[in-house]
Amino acid sequence: MKAPRIIKSVEIVANFEAIFHFGDGSIRLVDFKKAPLEGAFMRVQTDLVFFNTMHVRNGYVIWQGGLTIDSDFLHEHGK
Numbered sequence: 001m002k003a004p005r006i007i008k009s010v011e012i013v014a015n016f017e018a019i020f021h022f023g024d025g026s027i028r029l030v031d032f033k034k035a036p037l038e039g040a041f042m043r044v045q046t047d048l049v050f051f052n053t054m055h056v057r058n059g060y061v062i063w064q065g066g067l068t069i070d071s072d073f074l075h076e077h078g079k
Contacts, residue, residue, distance in 0.1 A: 005071040006059035016044075016051055020074050023059065028078025035077045040067055 006023035013019055016032040032044050032051065043050050044063065053064035062068050 005075050007056050007061055007071050007074070008059075010054060010056050010061060012052060012054065015048055018054065020061070020071075020078060022071070022075060026075065028075055030074055030078040035073075041069065043067075044069075 008021045008023055010021070011019045013029070018030055018032070020028050020030060022028070035045070037045055044054075044067075045051075050064060054061060056062070060068050060071065061074065
């Protein structure tokens with residue numbers, strides 16, 4: 001099993017879009033409106049105030065209330 005990708009920083013650039021800077025030097029733009037999200041993550045696509053609480057803590061993306069998302073998912077669904 002490979003180690004998860006570490007996220008160095010995130011920059012919210014538009015409604016429901018963010019740029020992620022990964023520890024391996026890669027950069028991905030993710031449009032959360034187009035990402036295949038389910039369950040609790042649906043709020044990330046519909047609630048802009050909640051979306052804007054996104055930040056990086058200890059190499060992982062986290063939202064208000066402790067919701068986290070897999071960094072490999074972000075890397076795979078980014079451009």
